[in-house]
């Protein structure tokens with residue numbers, strides 16, 4: 031099928047070089063002597079893209095011919111990271127590209143640096159979606175990722191005077207060679223208006239939705255290649271367009287400015303990603319974004335389905351749709367509407383199809399992070415969907431009433447509608463009722479879902495809530511981002527681990543081998559040097575690769591307790607000031623992470639980290655002993671150089687609050703040792719690597735809830751621990767804020783009067799655990815052994831294992847070979 035293409039897509043260095051040159055001239059319109067780094071990047075990206083497209087087309091053709099069952103991964107966020115290097119690896123032409131680039135006199139590393147990553151997600155949830163896309167392709171699972179093509183992704187974080195400043199992420203400014211716009215693949219999406227009942231020709235009562243406005247969704251496809259296979263799946267993102275472009279005749283009122291306004295409004299819909307990792311009450315545009323991408327995606331699925339000629343009542347055999355949190359849960363009433371209103375299906379059949387199509391992944395236990403929409407707002411935007419939700423709810427409550435026989439009190443706890451002064455739609459309840467499976471993202475999280483968050487649903491349907499522990503892709507987070515380690519592994523255990531992570535077990539035999547340990551240390555050293563170079567470039571701060579690198583990178587959130595880490599740093603500082611002879615290994619603390627722009631306390635924590643850093647880094651007594659850096663704009667690109675350079679991974683959330691965490695996995699896979707609580711996937715990591723290779727501290731979830739029950743008084747902890755009291759006093763006093771004793775008052779007061787995440791309770795246990803880490807780091811052989819064993823035993827945390835569990839236990843999908 032590739033005769034036409036074959037001259038253009040040779041896989042040897044000479045052909046690749048030729049392609050780059052052709053694209054430089056014919057795509058970028060530049061001669062080599064005047065081309066910028068960015069022109070060369072684009073030319074190379076197009077050369078790589080040429081080699082992907084045929085795979086994508088052949089894959090689509092194969093899936094279609096096989097009538098393959100397909101999973102649609104519905105997610106408001108995808109955070110794929112830079113594409114170029116990943117795609118070169120997936121094509122298996124790393125050497126060849128390096129050679130071609132060298133022959134052109136270019137520097138490969140700096141070309142890779144040119145890429146602006148698509149930051150179409152906030153953090154864990156969006157990155158998980160991207161890891162799963164990678165694993166689904168690699169495991170040959172027919173899959174489409176459906177989401178939103180935000181024009182502006184997550185903001186770029188700059189640090190000014192220690193504060194976070196948000197800058198617009200103009201990721202599309204220089205074009206996007208990785209997407210294929212599909213201008214003909216477009217759907218109408220309607221909003222607002224009202225509904226009317228009418229009788230159809232058979233005399234059956236039906237509902238017509240008379241919407242008030244519409245926008246158009248246009249598809250943009252990004253190919254997602256599997257590793258070591260031909261399968262190339264699709265990430266299909268929707269971008270909004272105005273319905274009537276500049277044909278002003280069409281506006282019968284002749285209202286030119288009204289028309290311009292409507293165009294602007296329509297195109298605002300996919301303008302920007304909401305930068306919060308929990309819902310903000312009643313943001314109408316956010317609800318519109320969710321419905322917009324869900325509606326386009328379901329129309330697309332129905333379109334593809336109907337090509338087969340099969341009847342719609344079999345839809346759920348062809349498709350399963352995974353809801354990545356409740357953000358796409360509006361898909362449940364939308365599919366009902368498409369089946370009942372648009373295709374005249376009877377309610378019961380439609381409900382059977384719908385309930386067997388969706389499965390729902392929950393990502394949070396924090397009650398404030400469960401999505402709810404005020405009824406009045408919902409009715410304004412989606413009046414027909416609200417009616418459908420009422421009908422779903424009333425039938426569901428009938429079913430539940432019968433099952434729990436008489437216990438009427440339970441029903442309001444189950445209801446999709448929360449009554450009260452401002453009644454709301456509970457999206458999590460809608461998602462549970464409309465799905466055939468619900469899963470949490472780590473064992474503890476799933477158990478807490480069953481026991482605390484959704485106990486009444488669990489009682490009703492004991493088999494519905496299941497667990498799939500998260501995983502991360504070893505292609506990006508080891509092979510690509512840690513090439514020194516990948517080379518060492520190739521020499522000693524081969525390359526099988528890239529697609530079979532359990533084979534890292536072969537390293538166990540080498541854990542005590544002095545020669546191997548030495549090479550392991552060399553790899554870590556090189557990665558620390560790289561991290562130091564990047565930190566210097568990003569912050570101007572010099573850090574010493576001989577010191578212990580202690581790293582916490584993740585969104586900044588009180589429950590993640592970056593301020594606990596900071597209290598430990600202040601404690602070390604105080605100890606060193608009081609006792610200059612104190613013999614502890616030098617440490618560098620690295621922080622990174624964005625705060626939601628409206629989250630005052632998180633932003634104050636960033637300021638506090640930078641303020642403490644400023645004082646410590648300036649104090650000559652701390653030279654060669656203590657350093658603190660805040661690495662700005664943590665994203666996938668910076669993550670590539672941060673995880674491999676870490677000695678210690680900070681996973682210190684209050685037990686019961688972090689659903690899973692995935693950074694914890696990325697660190698451990700790169701040889702960092704974890705200091706962590708028994709929270710989320712930490713528990714499972716500790717089980718795998720062995721408790722002697724994991725630095726545990728803090729309360730268990732059971733202890734946390736017992737303390738909450740009995741009444742928690744943070745000031746008691748402060749009074750009983752002089753070091754803690756001193757650390758808090760220093761922070762409050764203005765010592766780190768040029769004498770300003772008001773700046774960090776809200777942070778300290780928050781801890782002393784309430785401390786919702788029990789920082790003060792876990793402080794002592796944490797600080798003592800850190801002392802054990804310092805001791806352990808002195809014995810470099812033992813440390814290296816632990817590091818090797820961590821990597822050797824992390825096989826479970828490949829996203830390939832997660833996807834295998836989704837396919838076996840939830841989706842029931844078979845793989846499809848593409849040749």
Ligand code: 26Q
Nearest residue numbers: 154155158307308309393471688689690691692
């Ligand atoms: C919802 C409504 C309105 C605006 C924003 C949102 C919103 C956006 C993003 C709510 C939540 C998120 C992101 C949540 C998230 O990243 N959760 C993390 O998911 C990871 C993958 O499962 C887990 O490892 C983390 O524990 C969890 O915090």
